[in-house]
Amino acid sequence: MPNAGSFRENWLRPFFFYGNNWLSLIGGAITTASAMVLAAFWVISVFGHGGSSNPYLGILFDLLLPGVFVLGLVLILVGILIRRSYLLATDQVPSFFPEVSLQDPAFRHGLEIVAVATIVNFIIVGVGCYRGVAYMDTVSFCGQTCHVMAPENAAYHVSSHSGVACTECHVAPGAAGYVHAKVNGTKQLFMVVVDHYPKPIMADSKVPAASATCLHCHNAHIDLGDKLLIHKAYADDSSNTQTTSLTLLHVGGQDVLGHLSGIHGAHMGRIEYMATDSANQTIPWVRKTNSDGSTTDFVAAGAALPSSAKPHVMDCIDCHNRAAHSFDTAQGALDRMMAQGSPSASLPFLHKEALTLLNAKYDSQTDAKTRISSGLITFYRSQYPSVWDTHRAQVEGSAAALVKIYSTNVFPSMKVTWGTHPNNIGHNDSPGCFRCHDGSHTSKTGQTITNDCSTCHNLVVSNEPHPKLLADLGMR
Ligand code: HEC
Ligand code: HEC
Ligand code: HEC
Ligand code: HEC
Ligand code: HEC
Structure with missing residues (x-):
């Protein structure tokens, strides 16, 4: 050779x-x-x-x-x-x-x-x-080291899923999911290294389907019945007047005989939709598969869909999109914390002053920390010196609670602010259910996707100071 x-x-x-x-x-x-x-x-x-x-x-x-x-x-x-x-x-x-x-x-x-x-x-x-x-x-790597994940990490640690690893929901099981996530993860880290990534980071439907994640732990085939929501709110007056609302949500599901009912039962695998945006916030086209196999299309008036839009079968994540990292509204977070005792509802005009401080614009979390704290303290020191003298610890504790609310919801460095990541459960702070249930999605035969309040819930008590029902139920 x-x-x-x-x-x-x-x-x-x-x-x-x-x-x-x-x-x-x-x-x-x-x-x-x-x-x-x-x-x-x-x-x-x-x-x-x-x-x-x-x-x-x-x-x-x-x-x-x-x-x-x-x-x-x-x-x-x-x-x-x-x-x-x-x-x-x-x-x-x-x-x-x-x-x-x-x-x-x-x-x-x-x-x-x-x-x-x-x-x-x-x-x-x-x-x-x-x-x-x-x-x-470690979770600390996913959530903390990579500072761009700071918003999701902070919200995650106060969610019901704080014990569930990020990868349980973000990586589909099996080789394909692993490779997909690996390629994606490498690409994303590279973008972070060269400082070229979107701010804020949006989900853009890149999370695996619920069947590959949520349903490993949750049973879709159970009937959850009704759920009573108790919501306390505070007014902007000097005594921060507290009111309570009781809403009975018809969550439902599938009973042992296979009957479907309520909110869960209505959608299970039977609804498809197309959205005009990547966050699925505008949904002009919805299809329902009826029990006899026929389909009904509901279309919003004046709907225009991009040619790239493809029907997507609705699953858990279309409603529970913030299951592991829910960001609140300023008012929602404040009311919830006040109901727990801090910030303190006994300080005059606390609700009004706190909302102003929370909604102001800050350059960074550090900036917010100093200015929210000093803002609240200055307010009581100058406007209510006697309150400041006698309730100093309460004012300082309330200031710390406000900083906590801000720093778990607003991240100026990532351009995440109030409302950046809308929660699709409900309809008051973002379109949520009303993306479809707004009463304007109509079928050829004139049927509309219902907007009747009582199909989803009974508003049992609406903003009452001392609802008798609460006492009857033995609740405080
Ligand atoms: C219980 C399931 C679950 C867990 C656990 C979870 N996520 Fe998510 N994550 C989701 C869902 C669902 C979305 C939003 C999907 C959508 O809106 O389309 C999301 C979205 C995101 C986004 C996109 C931006 C946003 O806020 O929408 C990031 C970043 C993210 N998660 C990071 C994390 C990190 C980091 C962890 C661990 C500390 C984690 N996730 C744990 C389910 C989960
Ligand atoms: C590894 C298991 C696991 C996975 C995966 C998981 N969950 Fe959960 N989930 C739980 C557990 C455990 C609880 C109850 C936590 C508690 O009550 O303290 C829970 C609670 C919930 C709740 C009720 C509490 C709340 O936050 O409102 C909802 C809704 C929920 N999960 C939805 C989801 C969705 C949607 C997904 C998929 C994106 C998902 N879960 C994925 C284990 C899981
Ligand atoms: C059409 C919207 C929608 C879909 C789809 C949906 N849910 Fe829900 N789910 C709700 C609403 C609304 C509630 C009650 C809201 C609340 O707890 O504040 C709820 C409540 C829950 C709860 C908490 C019940 C409790 O007692 O706290 C769990 C767990 C849950 N859903 C899991 C799931 C899982 C798993 C799927 C997918 C198989 C799913 N949901 C699909 C709307 C939906
Ligand atoms: C993607 C569109 C879409 C979204 C988002 C959506 N739904 Fe629906 N929903 C439908 C369609 C379509 C029907 C079937 C309408 C019909 O049969 O007339 C339906 C039916 C229902 C029904 C049964 C109505 C009846 O007349 O029996 C309830 C209850 C319901 N939805 C609650 C909710 C709740 C609560 C949310 C938000 C957490 C929600 N839906 C979000 C599309 C949607
Ligand atoms: C498609 C279902 C659906 C319809 C129709 C609907 N809602 Fe709701 N609504 C919800 C859900 C789900 C929540 C609970 C969100 C949550 O878990 O915080 C809610 C919450 C509320 C709340 C807040 C309750 C509280 O104290 O936090 C009010 C008020 C409300 N709805 C009023 C109405 C009114 C008035 C109508 C009729 C015009 C209506 N809703 C129609 C699904 C619906």
Whole structure:
């Protein structure tokens, strides 16, 4: 085989001859060591554990480590080129390259250097990656390290799902979901590294379908019956007059005989829609599949859909879009915290003053922290000195509570402010149910998607100071 011979003589021998320099040898060791770590990671993920589902591992194993691998190759090449041009310039190129053989002391010496350096590099890279994997798998990595996730992370920790890992809802199970999330995660991290990402970050329907996430833990086929919402609100008067509303929501679902009822039962797998925006806030086209298999289309007057719009089967996330990170309105958050005792409803005009402070514009959370605190304290010190003298701790505690409300809902650095992430449950603060139930979605036969208040709830008590019903129920 003359070709093989000439390959050996014209390429292999010169490669090893020129390659026998420090730079190329270290390069060789770096390449081998990173290849070994990559191979070890692949073996571990194929055989189960260590195959973490964290999408951000992509940054380590898809970008960083292959980068190190390529760096090693580049070093080999650069070393060869430098040595070659040096030998050429000093006229030291041998007329004929030595055999590649273990008998050759120079070749053996080079091999020893590569072997030792590979072991050292393998330990360094391996330990580095092991620690990286362990670290990236923590919720703190997903939520905190990556400062762009600060809003979702803060809301997550006060939600019912604070014990559910981010990846449970954001990564679909199985290989496809894993690869998808990995590619996406790597892309997103890269965008963060080069500081080129959208602010605010919107979901844009990139969350896997509920069947792949929510339904692993929740049973869609149960009847939740009615749910009583108790909502306390405060007026802007000097005594922050408290009123209570009681709303009986007909949540329903599917009973053991398969009957569908209420809010849950009405939509289950039977409603499709198309939206004009990526956040699904404007929905001009809705289709219902009736029990006999026929369909009814409801269209909003003057609807115009982009040609790219595709029907989407409604699932849990279309209503519970803020299940793990719900951002409140200023008023909603304030009322809820006041009902819990702090900010204190016993301070004159607290509700009015607090709302003004919460709704003001601040440059950063640090700015908000100082100015909300000092704003409230200054208000009582100057307008109600006697209150300040006697209730100082309450004023300071209320200021701290206001800062807490602000800092879990508004993130100036990420352009997340009141109302940026609308909650689709309800219809008072954002369109929510009324994206379809606004009474203007009509079928060809003149049917409309209902807007009748009592189909969804009974407004049992509406803003009463002391509802008798609450006392009857034994509630305070
Ligand atoms: C219980 C399920 C669940 C968990 C747990 C969860 N998320 Fe989400 N996440 C969602 C849903 C649902 C959306 C919104 C989907 C939509 O509006 O289309 C979302 C949206 C987001 C968005 C897009 C921006 C936004 O606010 O809409 C980010 C970023 C995000 N989540 C980060 C996180 C992080 C970080 C964690 C862990 C600290 C986490 N999520 C945990 C379900 C979850
Ligand atoms: C890993 C399991 C798990 C997953 C996945 C999960 N949940 Fe939950 N969810 C829970 C648990 C547990 C609770 C009850 C928490 C409590 O009451 O303290 C809960 C509570 C809820 C509640 C009632 C409390 C509230 O916040 O209103 C809703 C609604 C809900 N989940 C919807 C969802 C939706 C929608 C998804 C998918 C985006 C989802 N869940 C995914 C475990 C899960
Ligand atoms: C048409 C909108 C809609 C859809 C779709 C929907 N829900 Fe709900 N769900 C609601 C409303 C409204 C409530 C009551 C609101 C509240 O608790 O404040 C509720 C309440 C709940 C609760 C809390 C019940 C309680 O006692 O606190 C859970 C859990 C829940 N839903 C899970 C799901 C799951 C899982 C799915 C998907 C199979 C789903 N929901 C689909 C509207 C919806
Ligand atoms: C994507 C559109 C859409 C959204 C959003 C939506 N619905 Fe519906 N809903 C429908 C359609 C379509 C029907 C069936 C109408 C019919 O049969 O006349 C329906 C039916 C219902 C029914 C049964 C009505 C009846 O006459 O029996 C209830 C209750 C209901 N929805 C509650 C809600 C609640 C609560 C929300 C918000 C949390 C909500 N829906 C959000 C489309 C929607
Ligand atoms: C398609 C279903 C639907 C229809 C129709 C509907 N609502 Fe609602 N409404 C809801 C849901 C769901 C909530 C609860 C949101 C939540 O969990 O905070 C709500 C909450 C409310 C609240 C706030 C209750 C509180 O104290 O927090 C008021 C007030 C209200 N609705 C009034 C009305 C009136 C008046 C009508 C009739 C014009 C109406 N709604 C029609 C679904 C509906």
